[in-house]
Amino acid sequence: MEIKIIKKKEFFENLEFFKSNLGLAYNYDNLECLKEYDATVTNETLQEKCNEVCEKVFNGFKKCFEEADYDIFLAIACGEGCICSVASFEREAGEDWYIDAVTTRIGYRGRGLATKVLCAGLKELKSRCTLHVNKNNTIAFNLYKKLGFVVSQDTNPKNAENQYLKNSFFMVKEYAKDLEK
Numbered sequence: 001m002e003i004k005i006i007k008k009k010e011f012f013e014n015l016e017f018f019k020s021n022l023g024l025a026y027n028y029d030n031l032e033c034l035k036e037y038d039a040t041v042t043n044e045t046l047q048e049k050c051n052e053v054c055e056k057v058f059n060g061f062k063k064c065f066e067e068a069d070y071d072i073f074l075a076i077a078c079g080e081g082c083i084c085s086v087a088s089f090e091r092e093a094g095e096d097w098y099i100d101a102v103t104t105r106i107g108y109r110g111r112g113l114a115t116k117v118l119c120a121g122l123k124e125l126k127s128r129c130t131l132h133v134n135k136n137n138t139i140a141f142n143l144y145k146k147l148g149f150v151v152s153q154d155t156n157p158k159n160a161e162n163q164y165l166k167n168s169f170f171m172v173k174e175y176a177k178d179l180e181k
């Protein structure tokens with residue numbers, strides 16, 4: 001399994017690969033995952049819905065990569081021709097880095113991939129990093145704690161009304177020299 005950092009250049013050089021893979025990395029070819037997204041999805045409509053959602057995911061990332069005042073890169077674990085684990089690292093002008101969209105494909109979980117992907121991404125940063133994690137998501141919460149994130153009382157006032165974020169911990173990792181090793 002290869003761990004790679006995907007910046008703008010790598011993303012646009014491999015556009016077809018990301019178009020066919022990025023959405024799948026989020027398990028949107030899985031009925032349970034798609035049902036969470038849309039309860040009306042059935043085995044018969046799975047493929048169609050999967051294509052639709054995957055295209056939306058890809059286009060969302062593509063738009064972020066195109067925006068000039070928005071820093072974004074992906075850290076991915078790649079093997080067997082697919083993205084098995086992914087995390088995005090994003091930063092709006094003047095703000096802290098923010099980790100979003102961390103996931104490992106079902107079937108590849110528990111093999112240390114998210115840990116490797118997150119460590120690789122964190123090594124790229126030279127400043128503070130933040131994230132949100134749902135209060136019920138013990139596995140992810142423990143993973144972030146292991147990597148040095150701590151729960152912070154700070155929240156971004158822009159997000160105050162977001163229901164998902166209301167039920168989440170806001171976690172922060174200060175820039176640490178140890179990551180350079």
Ligand SMILES: CC(C)(COP(=O)(O)OP(=O)(O)OC[C@H]1O[C@@H](n2cnc3c(N)ncnc32)[C@H](O)[C@@H]1OP(=O)(O)O)[C@@H](O)C(=O)NCCC(=O)NCCS
Pocket residue numbers: 085102103104105108109110111112113114115116132133134137139140143146
């Ligand atoms: C959270 C998630 C990304 C972890 O991915 P992963 O590749 O399985 O993670 P790792 O293999 O690096 O494991 C990280 C830690 O979690 C533990 N862990 C992984 N799966 C576990 C499970 N099913 N039950 C208990 N612990 C588990 C591992 O033992 C490891 O801990 P350790 O280092 O102390 O041994 C993955 O479970 C996932 O995709 N979940 C759904 C999406 C999600 O919740 N994303 C986070 C949003 S904030």
